[in-house]
Each structure stands twice: as C-alpha cells, then as structure tokens.
Amino acid sequence: MKARVHVTLKNGVLDPQGKAIGHSLNRxxxxxxxxxRQGKFIELELAETDKAKAKARLxxxxxxxxxxxxxxxxxxxxxx
Amino acid sequence: MKAAVLxxxxxxxEGDVAQAIELVTGRKPQMVWHGDGDFEKTDxxxxxxxxxxxxYLRCGAxxxxxxxxxxxRKRAAQGVPVLAxxxxxxxxTEAGLLPGTLMRNAHLKFVCSDVHLKVETxxxxxxxxxxxxxxxxxxxxHAEGNYFADEETLKxxxxxxxxxxxxxxPDGTVDGTGNPNGSIRNIAGVFNETKTVxxxxxxxxNAVEPMFGGCDGKAxxxxxxxxxx
Numbered sequence: 001m002k003a004r005v006h007v008t009l010k011n012g013v014l015d016p017q018g019k020a021i022g023h024s025l026n027r028x029x030x031x032x033x034x035x036x037r038q039g040k041f042i043e044l045e046l047a048e049t050d051k052a053k054a055k056a057r058l059x060x061x062x063x064x065x066x067x068x069x070x071x072x073x074x075x076x077x078x079x080x
Numbered sequence: 081m082k083a084a085v086l087x088x089x090x091x092x093x094e095g096d097v098a099q100a101i102e103l104v105t106g107r108k109p110q111m112v113w114h115g116d117g118d119f120e121k122t123d124x125x126x127x128x129x130x131x132x133x134x135x136y137l138r139c140g141a142x143x144x145x146x147x148x149x150x151x152x153r154k155r156a157a158q159g160v161p162v163l164a165x166x167x168x169x170x171x172x173t174e175a176g177l178l179p180g181t182l183m184r185n186a187h188l189k190f191v192c193s194d195v196h197l198k199v200e201t202x203x204x205x206x207x208x209x210x211x212x213x214x215x216x217x218x219x220x221x222h223a224e225g226n227y228f229a230d231e232e233t234l235k236x237x238x239x240x241x242x243x244x245x246x247x248x249x250p251d252g253t254v255d256g257t258g259n260p261n262g263s264i265r266n267i268a269g270v271f272n273e274t275k276t277v278x279x280x281x282x283x284x285x286n287a288v289e290p291m292f293g294g295c296d297g298k299a300x301x302x303x304x305x306x307x308x309x
Binding site: 068070 | 138173174180183184186187228229230
C-alpha cells in the first residue's frame with residue numbers, strides 16, 4: 001500500500017517561505033495570488049494491507065518524526 | 081568537571097566547544113559518536129552546533145532519533161546537565177527535552193554576526209557567573225534560529241523563569257532591533273523545568289578568547305565548572 005503524507009504549518013504560524021513564494025508569483029505576473037502556505041509532501045510504501053492499521057501506524061510516524069506538531073499539521077492519504 | 085561532546089554526521093562546532101571546555105577545565109572532553117548509545121558517565125553533556133544529518137526533514141529531527149540521543153534523554157531525565165548550542169538546541173527541542181521549536185529565520189537569510197544577549201537569570205548551572213540583566217556579546221550563525229512556541233507555553237516559560245537569554249540592543253533594550261531571526265519575544269535560549277537542560281542559538285564557545293573578538297561566553301563554561309566540579 002502506498003501512503004501520502006502532507007505536512008503543513010499550522011494556522012497562526014508565520015510562513016516566511018510561503019510569503020516569499022507569493023511575492024515572487026505576484027512579480028512574475030500572477031497578481032491573483034494571495035496568501036501562500038508551503039509544506040512537505042512525503043510518499044511512503046507500506047508493507048501493510050489493512051487500511052485502519054496503516055493509518056494508525058502512519059499517525060504514529062507523523063507524531064514521532066514526519067511532523068513537528070509544535071508548528072505543523074499533517075494529513076494522511078492512503079492510495080491503492 | 082567531566083564533559084561529553086556529542087558528534088553527529090554534519091556537526092561542525094564540536095571542536096570549538098571542546099576547546100572552550102578544555103580552556104576552563106584543563107582537560108579534553110570525551111567526544112561521543114552519534115551511534116554510541118553507551119558512553120562513559122559525565123557531569124555534563126554538550127550537543128554542539130552544525131548541520132547534523134544535513135538538516136534533512138527538519139533541523140535536528142534525524143539526530144533527535146539517534147542512539148546517542150536515546151541515552152541523552154535517559155540521562156537528562158536523571159538530572160545530568162545538558163548544554164545544547166545552535167543545531168544542538170534544534171536537536172534537543174526535536175527530542176522533546178526543551179519546549180518550542182526553531183523555525184526558518186523570519187528574513188529567510190543565514191545570519192552570521194555578533195549579537196547582544198540579555199541574561200534573564202543568574203539562577204542556573206549555566207548562568208551563575210552572570211548577573212541577571214547583564215548584556216553580553218556573542219556570535220550567532222544559523223538559518224533556522226527563529227524560536228517559536230505557542231502562547232500557553234510562552235506564558236509557562238515566563239512564569240517559571242525558564243527563559244535564559246533574550247536578544248537585545250547593545251544597551252539591553254529588548255525590541256526588534258536586536259533580534260537577528262524573528263524569535264518570538266526575542267528568545268535566544270531556554271531552560272527545561274528543572275533548569276538542568278539549556279538550549280541556545282548563539283555560540284558562547286566562540287567567545288572565549290580575546291583574539292576572536294570577545295570573551296563574554298567564557299563565564300558560561302566557568303559557571304558550569306564551578307557548579308559541576
């Protein structure tokens with residue numbers, strides 16, 4: 001089974017990188033771009049067929065390593 | 081005072097801090113490789129600066145899970161003092177030994193310069209040779225030193241006197257002008273609840289000899305020797 005994990009900064013946490021990306025896009029001729037928030041995308045191959053079990057394990061992985069929950073949120077998506 | 085200095089792949093200030101320790105104790109600290117979960121007992125553990133594991137995922141995130149840090153967590157829980165500098169600070173926050181986290185500098189640039197710090201308390205192993213309110217000058221060199229914690233944590237840190245140093249202007253004024261990285265409330269260094277673990281972004285180990293532009297960091301190491309010998 002494949003899993004996709006998205007890690008993003010929590011609301012209320014300043015994201016200067018997102019801001020810089022937004023400014024660059026504005027300068028490049030995309031004035032419609034407002035607030036930009038950037039994050040990480042992690043794809044994992046899992047030796048697990050049970051979706052509920054996989055999700056629980058992924059949740060643990062996120063809390064232990066993949067995300068820093070002081071500043072980041074994460075979302076888990078199971079594929080196939 | 082017997083000290084251990086941890087070394088991770090990508091550490092680069094371990095030699096500087098080892099020299100500072102040797103300067104005040106007259107003996108070389110033990111250098112401990114990241115895979116060594118069973119090192120000799122010491123009076124102090126130092127987690128030095130650098131770019132452990134290439135800053136993969138987040139600064140300090142990988143190092144925080146290494147065998148040596150599993151052991152450091154155990155010893156810290158038993159009260160063994162831990163001094164964590166720069167990348168070391170990032171590592172121990174990731175390891176859960178200190179509250180908060182270090183984010184990308186607000187201006188997104190690597191900052192390498194001298195900064196002024198206001199000593200918030202002299203009541204600790206690490207700061208007993210300073211006066212509360214004293215202003216010292218030491219260098220910083222980092223891209224991810226922007227301290228952040230939520231309001232509840234910040235209030236707790238303030239109430240319990242867990243702020244060690246704040247960035248300030250040369251005259252001691254704590255405002256935006258002296259803040260090199262956007263750290264919330266100008267926080268440059270914090271303690272754990274028992275004040276046996278201290279993390280800070282600036283490099284006191286690089287301010288111990290006059291020929292390198294100042295000695296204001298030396299008192300930190302002298303204070304540790306006094307407290308731990």
